[in-house]
Amino acid sequence: MIAGFDCSSKAIHLSLLDADENLVGMEKFASSDKNYEVRFYEILDSFEAYLGIIDISTAAIESAIYIQNAKATIAIASVVAGVKLQLHRSGTPFASVDNKVWKKIIVGKGNAKKSDIMAFAISKWGEVFPEQDYADAACIALWRKRDGR
Numbered sequence: 001m002i003a004g005f006d007c008s009s010k011a012i013h014l015s016l017l018d019a020d021e022n023l024v025g026m027e028k029f030a031s032s033d034k035n036y037e038v039r040f041y042e043i044l045d046s047f048e049a050y051l052g053i054i055d056i057s058t059a060a061i062e063s064a065i066y067i068q069n070a071k072a073t074i075a076i077a078s079v080v081a082g083v084k085l086q087l088h089r090s091g092t093p094f095a096s097v098d099n100k101v102w103k104k105i106i107v108g109k110g111n112a113k114k115s116d117i118m119a120f121a122i123s124k125w126g127e128v129f130p131e132q133d134y135a136d137a138a139c140i141a142l143w144r145k146r147d148g149r
């Protein structure tokens with residue numbers, strides 16, 4: 001299976017594709033704890049446990065994006081780094097990808113808006129996405145399958 005990851009400071013969204021580009025799974029690893037330090041470890045602990053029971057052949061993760069708020073940027077970058085570390089430790093090959101790169105290759109526009117991404121995802125996989133971040137993760141996985149290094 002090919003995994004795509006979209007991370008925030010509050011959750012890791014994962015979408016799984018098979019070799020034929022079918023969407024075969026979606027998972028969310030989240031914590032509602034208000035304390036970021038506690039939330040960070042809860043998110044990564046649940047993700048690590050999941051990696052022990054799922055067979056991922058390759059993965060792609062969206063690189064951390066710069067946000068005007070330094071604290072939020074650092075928090076997102078930390079979650080991304082945590083996912084990378086867990087993938088590395090599990091022996092799963094992965095690539096990082098800038099959001100403009102996967103959007104250009106998969107959706108056709110590097111500056112694609114959320115509505116553009118969702119429209120593409122629905123046309124490819126149907127109306128199955130309870131949250132935008134799952135659609136993003138599916139497109140990131142698709143990038144890995146089609147173009148990812």
